Structure formats: structure tokens, C-alpha cells
Amino acid sequence: MKHIIGHKNPDTDTICSALVYQDFLTQKGISAKAFALGPLNKETKFVFEKFGVPEPEQITELPKGTEIILLDHNEEGQSIDNIKDLDIVEIIDHHKVKIETDKPISIYIEPLGSSCSIIAKKYLGLGDLSDVKLSKINASLLIAGIISDTLFFRSPTTTQTDKDLVEKLNEIAEIEDLEKFSLEMFNAKSDLGDMPIEEIIKLDYKIFEFAGNKYGIGVMETTNKDYGLNRKDEITEKLKEIKTKDGLKAVFFSIVDILNEASYTLTSGNEEAELFTKIFGAVEKEGSLFVDKLVSTKKQIVPRFQENLMQN
Numbered sequence: 001m002k003h004i005i006g007h008k009n010p011d012t013d014t015i016c017s018a019l020v021y022q023d024f025l026t027q028k029g030i031s032a033k034a035f036a037l038g039p040l041n042k043e044t045k046f047v048f049e050k051f052g053v054p055e056p057e058q059i060t061e062l063p064k065g066t067e068i069i070l071l072d073h074n075e076e077g078q079s080i081d082n083i084k085d086l087d088i089v090e091i092i093d094h095h096k097v098k099i100e101t102d103k104p105i106s107i108y109i110e111p112l113g114s115s116c117s118i119i120a121k122k123y124l125g126l127g128d129l130s131d132v133k134l135s136k137i138n139a140s141l142l143i144a145g146i147i148s149d150t151l152f153f154r155s156p157t158t159t160q161t162d163k164d165l166v167e168k169l170n171e172i173a174e175i176e177d178l179e180k181f182s183l184e185m186f187n188a189k190s191d192l193g194d195m196p197i198e199e200i201i202k203l204d205y206k207i208f209e210f211a212g213n214k215y216g217i218g219v220m221e222t223t224n225k226d227y228g229l230n231r232k233d234e235i236t237e238k239l240k241e242i243k244t245k246d247g248l249k250a251v252f253f254s255i256v257d258i259l260n261e262a263s264y265t266l267t268s269g270n271e272e273a274e275l276f277t278k279i280f281g282a283v284e285k286e287g288s289l290f291v292d293k294l295v296s297t298k299k300q301i302v303p304r305f306q307e308n309l310m311q312n
């Protein structure tokens with residue numbers, strides 16, 4: 001059996017794309033099962049409850065030699081702990097590529113707004129000739145993944161294809177008011193209650209390597225930025241702690257105001273604050289580094305870090 005796994009600190013796109021791809025492969029007669037590398041975030045939980053879908057099983061390791069399909073990621077540091085012991089047989093993703101394999105495998109990477117868009121194309125692209133049917137629930141899950149990753153088309157990662165796919169998918173899903181559904185999703189994601197600070201930072205958090213150094217980059221996409229800004233001192237302390245504990249060069253945490261399309265970034269120290277300000281032209285606002293229109297880790301934050309840090 002092929003184990004389909006999304007990235008650590010799972011988001012709606014990684015979970016929904018993995019789960020629906022399980023259905024696709026199963027209909028193709030290929031034995032496959034989707035797993036989550038950790039608990040689902042509140043937005044994903046909202047989506048699963050709304051459509052009555054059971055949550056995928058959570059795992060942290062798999063037996064040596066297990067066949068795995070990586071969904072919505074391709075970097076080892078973002079994947080299952082014992083990835084080195086496992087057999088990667090396929091990758092489906094929409095992030096930058098950084099992987100080495102020891103044999104030829106099937107890799108499908110397309111710069112669309114979400115991995116759910118890629119999975120949707122697999123169903124819809126096959127047309128009437130296909131024996132693969134997209135159910136109402138799975139169409140709904142794919143829409144949720146696309147809305148989540150593209151911030152309902154606000155993110156610069158959004159493509160016309162993503163928009164066209166949502167329209168086509170909704171002919172099957174029949175979600176009455178997509179705008180309203182997206183707001184419900186974002187509000188669910190923003191409702192963090194008294195979640196411990198480290199969990200908030202790690203909700204959407206990835207390690208990247210630039211010029212031989214490791215950087216932690218966390219994002220909190222929210223409709224309630226004040227929730228994060230009110231806890232900025234605690235967050236900053238924790239970023240410093242994570243930096244030391246995990247041997248990182250720097251840690252950045254951006255509070256992304258989804259509806260106003262801007263971000264407020266906190267950092268693990270002065271040097272990294274200066275670096276961030278220099279790279280992104282940030283201005284001081286509410287005790288954070290404010291950048292208008294900076295909302296995407298994948299298309300804006302990571303590429304600009306890479307560009308700047310590789311030169312030195």
C-alpha cells in the first residue's frame with residue numbers, strides 16, 4: 001500500500017489534497033491511504049466537520065521501506081521524521097523543488113495556487129471518458145484546499161486555473177455562497193483561544209535552508225491580527241528560544257491579515273529584524289515589521305530570502 005503524506009504542521013491544502021488523491025488512486029485500482037503528520041488546524045477541522053469527513057490517521061514514522069507519496073511538499077525537513085528509511089515513489093506539489101532521489105520517480109509539480117488544484121485537474125482533466133468520479137464531498141474538500149492556500153484568490157500565488165477549477169468543482173460541490181464559506185474557514189483558523197505560544201508559531205511553520213544556514217519561517221493567517229499582536233512579547237521570547245533550541249540562524253513569524261492583505265512580522269532578534277526590514281522594506285507598526293501586500297511564504301517571503309541570502 002502507498003502511504004500518502006502531506007507536510008508537517010498540516011494545513012487544509014495538504015490534508016485535503018492527500019485525502020482526495022487517496023480516492024483517485026483507489027478508483028484507479030491502486031491501494032493507497034492518506035495520513036496526517038500531526039493534528040489538524042482549526043480551519044481544517046471546520047472543513048471536515050462541515051462536510052462530515054473523518055479525520056485521517058496521524059503518524060510520525062513509518063516502517064522502513066514503506067512506499068510513500070509526498071503531497072504538497074518535497075523537502076525532507078518538512079516531511080515525515082524517518083523519511084530517509086522510506087521509499088518515495090511519487091511527489092505532487094506546488095512549491096519550489098529541493099529533493100534528491102536515488103531512482104526515477106513520478107514527480108508532478110505545477111505552479112498553481114494549491115496542491116488541491118493539481119489533484120482537481122487529475123479528475124476534471126479526464127473528462128467524460130474517465131472512470132474516475134469526483135464525489136460531492138471530495139469536490140468540496142478540494143475547493144476548501146484551494147480557498148485556504150490562495151486565501152480565496154487574494155494570494156499572489158493564485159492563477160486563473162485555480163479560479164476556473166473552483167468554478168468547475170462547485171458545479172459538483174454546490175456550495176451555495178463561496179465567499180461566506182471562505183470567511184467561515186478563515187474565522188475558524190483565526191479562533192486560537194488560549195493555544196500555547198509555541199503551537200501558534202508552529203501552526204504553519206517550515207524550516208528552510210539558505211546558503212547553508214537553517215531558518216524557521218512561521219505564518220499565522222488570520223482575520224484577527226490583534227490576537228497575534230497582543231501576544232507579541234510572548235511570541236518574540238519563544239522565537240528566540242526556538243532559534244537556540246533548534247540551532248537556527250533566525251526565526252521569523254508573520255501575522256498575515258488575510259482580509260486587508262498585509263503582514264506584521266516578529267523576529268528572533270535585532271539582527272534578523274534588520275535583515276527582514278532590508279529585504280522587504282518593512283516599516284515599524286504596532287511593535288512589528290509591517291509590509292503591505294506581503295502575504296505569501298511560497299511566492300514572496302521564501303524567494304526573496306533566497307535571493308538575498310544566496311548572494312552573500
Ligand SMILES: [Mn+2]
Nearest residue numbers: 013072115149
Ligand atoms: Mn499547499
